[in-house]
Amino acid sequence: MTFRKLMIAGAAVALLAVGATAAMAQTSAQKALIDAAKSQGTVGEQADGYVGVRTNADAELRAAVDATNNGRRAVYARSATEAGTTTEIAAARMFETQLLARVSSGQWYRNAAGQWVQR
Structure with missing residues (x-):
């Protein structure tokens, strides 16, 4: 494994610790809303590391997705800086x-090809 790959892997581990902080910034109401929408197939995780809207979503759900993604973006940016890579x-x-x-x-x-896949 190359040094760069080791750094990226280390960054992923660091994200776990920092991710807990970002998760706390997300309100429990936002988390519940997103979790319910995931169960209904309205939103899902994306290969780019963010939550994506798969079908029609109301303004409240879109705001929760935006808030979650903003928190994740900040965590990813910090981790990337520490690992010497991109967000x-x-x-x-x-x-x-x-x-x-x-x-x-x-x-x-x-997935990375941009296709929605059901697990």
Whole structure:
């Protein structure tokens, strides 16, 4: 494994610790709203490390998705700076190492090719 890959892998681990802080910034109401929307197939995780809207979503759900993604973006940016990589790479690595594994059976995610896939 190259040094760069080790740094990126280390950044993903660091995201776990920092991610807890971002998760606390997300209100429990936003989390509940997004979790329900994931179960209904309205939103899902994306290979770029962010939550995406798959079907029609009301303003409240879109605001919750935006707030979640803004929190994630800040975490990814910090991690990328520490690892000497880009925010986009840190975000994609988080999807690969953590977020995809959390997608439950029946939920949807958007793969790197941009296709929505149901688990």
